[in-house]
Amino acid sequence: MMAVVAGWALAQKGEVVKVVRIDPLTGLLGPVGVNQDKSYKYFAEKFSGAGNPAGVKFEFETIDNKLSPAESLNALKAAIDKGVRYIAQGNGSSVALALVDAVNKHNERNPGKEVLYLNDSAVDPDLTNSKCSYWHFRFDADTSMKIEAMSSYIKDSLPDVKKVFLLNQNYSHGHQVAKYAKEALKRKRPDIQIVGEDLHPLAQVRDFAPYIAKIKASGADMVITGNWGSDLALLVKAANEGGYTGKFFTYYTGVTGTPTALGKNGEGRVYQVAYGHYNMGGQAQKWLDEFKAKYNDDMYTLAIPRIFEMLGAAMAKAKSTDPVKVAQAMEGLKVNTFNGEIEMRKTDHQLQQPLYITVWQKADAKNPYSPENTGMTLVPVKEYPNYVSSTPTGCQMKRPG
Structure with missing residues (x-):
């Protein structure tokens, strides 16, 4: 033995x-x-x-x-x-x-x-x-890294964003997205007003129409969400059906179901922050x-x-x-x-690692990969190298021995 x-x-x-x-x-x-x-x-x-x-x-x-x-x-x-x-x-x-x-x-x-x-x-x-x-x-x-990149992009490239609604899943990840988004926007874009904040049950909501109605009523010109899977796909479906024309800043636009839910809608309005994308080359x-x-x-x-x-x-x-x-x-x-x-x-x-901001656009010769054969894709608009996307840690690690 x-x-x-x-x-x-x-x-x-x-x-x-x-x-x-x-x-x-x-x-x-x-x-x-x-x-x-x-x-x-x-x-x-x-x-x-x-x-x-x-x-x-x-x-x-x-x-x-x-x-x-x-x-x-x-x-x-x-x-x-x-x-x-x-x-x-x-x-x-x-x-x-x-x-x-x-x-x-x-x-x-x-x-x-x-x-x-x-x-x-x-x-x-x-x-x-x-x-x-x-x-x-x-x-x-992690969320602190993604929000750091996201908020930098909003500060430098989206001056028209003035009112933000935070919609997230009601568990640790959703709470952290909301927390870090509020802190980063206050630091980098104090002129932005948080006009609403909501948490919903994880993987239980089948119709997001009431949330979209609330977002529209708030006057928000952007929604920041860490939603993923069906919770993002059904959210963007409800936004399309409900006629919400503001921007979305997401983590997971490229993930199963969401490209199909977006379809041809959301062009130039739906952003993703991630460590990769569909047109990496x-x-x-x-x-x-x-x-x-x-x-x-x-x-x-x-x-x-x-x-x-x-x-x-x-x-x-x-x-x-x-x-x-x-x-x-x-x-x-x-x-x-x-x-x-x-x-x-x-x-x-x-x-x-580097982080990328991408935006939902029509696929073309330069960015040809089309998720779920939608004819659309995520086009890179900004890359943040390792040292920019890095955030400090308070880790006090116990090592064996």
């Missing part, structure tokens, strides 16, 4: 590393999880063997958590019981916060069986501040086109290839697949990826 364990700890060519993602595959937000499940499988194959410097083989599966923190904890236990050491998750910061706490406790109680948690989409800043953990690494940009574009040909679907979670790039590089550096050693190797690690050099900040395990 000792010989097997010792051999396992050396990252060898052909060694299998299993990654399990805990996320919804059913319910209103299921389509997002299904898309990302395909993306993980696609990139696990791409980055296996000769696709990573450690030569390991990645295997992947998703456990459906129905977007429930309680179900997620059951899924985590099931994965750990099967010997899985690498967990991924992204949809829902409430789930992320529950998983961080559970992974911390498990690792403290089970030395030698530690688990690493790879966060591809949960953006609550607390995850790399007051709740930061040695065992958690975030590959998306180069390697990312090749992946997007190949994914669409393979799955007849649009790949938008570009954090996923970064997870595999970082894991492969860290395992090669550590000469091991042991999560303790891999975590240590990933701290401060720099990797050249599809849009330049990115760095996993050692202080808080928050990936430092």
Whole structure:
């Protein structure tokens, strides 16, 4: 037995590393999880063997958590019981916060069986501040970073915006979007008036017409929302049907369902802040086109290839697949990826990366990729490099030993 364990700890060519993602595959937000499940499988194959410097083989599966923190904890236990050491998750910061706490406790109680948690989409800043953990690494940009870029763009490029309505999902992520948006706009555009603020239940609202009526009555010329999945798709559908002609500033316009809900509407009025977009060019574009040909679907979670790039590089550096050693190797690690050099900040395990502002426009020769075959696309209008999009952290990390 000792010989097997010792051999396992050396990252060898052909060694299998299993990654399990805990996320919804059913319910209103299921389509997002299904898309990302395909993306993980696609990139696990791409980055296996000769696709990573450690030569390991990645295997992947998703456990459906129905977007429930309680179900997620059951899924985590099931994965750990099967010997899985690498967990991924992204949809829902409430789930992320529950998983961080559970992974911390498990690792403290089970030395030698530690688990690493790879966060591809949960953006609550607390995850790399007051709740930061040695065992958690975030590959998306957090809300403080996204709002920093968003508010800079509003300040520099949208002087006509005077009245803003904040509409968000009623859980930790939605609360943080509203909080950081108010702080940043007060600092950068004190002339902007917040004319309304609303929180609605996560993945439960099927008709946003009453919210649109409220937004129109407020006189808002822009809505800022962190909504995702059906909660954004149904919101923009209601805005189209209700004749709201103001601007939207979003995180997730490009995500499953929303491009179709927008259709030809919203041209030049709907913005997105993100760490990637549909017209990146180069390697990312090749992946997007190949994914669409393979799955007849649009790949938008570009954090996923970064997870595999970082894991492969860290395992090669550590000469091991042991999560303790891999975590240590990933701290401060720099990797050249599809849009330049990115760095996993050692202080808080928050990936430092560029951010892009894009706007919904007709697809053309320069920006040809059309999500959900709408004839429309997200056109980049501003890029903020790593050092601009970075925000400070208050993380006081406890490291093993």
